[in-house]
Amino acid sequence: MIRKYIVERRSWIMLFILLQLLIIFVSFYDPTIPFQSTLYLVFLSMILFSTFFVIRYNKETRFYKSLEERDNNLDLTSIASPESPFEHMIEQSMTDQAELLKQAASHNLMTLEQEKDDILAWIHEVKTPLTAMHLMIDRIDDETMKTHLTYEWLRIHLLLDQQLHQRRIPFIENDLYIEHTDLESLIFDEIKTLQSWCIHKGIGFDIHLEVPQVLSDAKWLAFILRQLLTNAVKYSLASDIIINSYVRADQTILEVKDSGRGIDPRDISRIFDKGFTSTTIHHDNTATGMGLYLAHKAAKSLSIQLHVQSELGVGSTFTCTFPQRNEFVHITGV
Known part of the structure; x- marks a missing residue:
């Protein structure tokens, strides 16, 4: 994180260093300005800047560290409270996006549930004519034809049964009775x-x-x-x-x-x-x-x-x- 912070603030750091070099350059070529005093002043400025840099690092990276360490989900409670205007903008954007994703997920879940209910209803509706078809097959006298039709009827029956259980299996825990x-x-x-x-x-x-x-x-x-x-x-x-x-x-x-x-x-x-x-x-x-x-x-x-x-x-x-x-x-x- 410290390396990222230095990269993020490199323009400010370079500006400060250039200003100090400018002061030294002017003091060196201007005899009216005491050069040693200037160096002393630059040295004190460097110490103050370094102290300021450390203090600001801990303060300014707290929010971003919480973003980096948070779990990859829609729960934003683990994020540190924003302090700067830009941090507030980031938090607001993430909150809005999370809300949109939750609404989309809820809508998709409702759609899937409706589709599941529709398919289950369709399977149960198909079973009625399938039962009638089986009774009609039983009345066929031609044994060869009867055998072939019964086999095809069985295939349809098994595939429908498989589909029915495939739709129910995600909720199997709600449908168990151990005996x-x-x-x-x-x-x-x-x-x-x-x-x-x-x-x-x-x-x-x-x-x-x-x-x-x-x-x-x-x-x-x-x-x-x-x-x-x-x-x-x-x-x-x-x-x-x-x-x-x-x-x-x-x-x-x-x-x-x-x-x-x-x-x-x-x-x-x-x-x-x-x-x-x-x-x-x-x-x-x-x-x-x-x-x-x-x-x-x-x-x-x-x-x-x-x-x-x-x-x-x-x-x-x-x-x-x-x-x-x-x-x-x-x-x-x-």
Whole structure:
């Protein structure tokens, strides 16, 4: 800060030095002026100027130091009180800008909230004709046509469900109710939703639940399972998907294992990233890169550790490690 202050006041410093040199020059060439007395006077002036400089440095940089040290936010309370007219101008300008930014942020937040509400309302409206469409598909006699239409209907249903949860996930903490959740009924409900797709692909399920219940939120846990099962069915072909639950190190673990195409080792660390699909089969236009990302975010809010082990061309195993009860003490409803 001292270097910046010297640079800021360099014109005044140079003016003072030039004045002192001028006085010495005049005294040196004018015999009527005592040269030694002049030097003494210049010396005293230098001392007084240096003292003045130090005093003014502490006084004039206090406001700017507070600007330099403040956090990069809209809170201006940490700024020192301005003293000079220019400092008042700076403070007023910053206050006006902060107020404008707060108003813009508030407006943008209201706009985003309105958009979110509109999209949620639209999703719920679309579900009505989608349900009617499913009933109409059930009355089709042509099994081939019925299978194809059911698959496309399921894709729309899953994408809408994904969008719905994507809009809700920023506020998931307000939507949690932790209770003992029956794994079997939850898993079978999700499998039933995917039944037509699984039949079409020749996929079965091998389920072994040593632990029948877990402590979690049933609705959001169902969403996580939906993403894992959808992912497993999508990338498997004519093989069984194995679902196990067991206890290890006093923690319940739910495992979803498929025999699909597997995941490239270079992709493992990125599969839970938003929008990431694959570097192995990059032309897969049906992948959105959102399912596992949303599942991971929901799992994190539920204190569930979501991991994956995979071998390219062999298959993948996703594991959900559930927390113990004492890890939920901060969530209302336990």
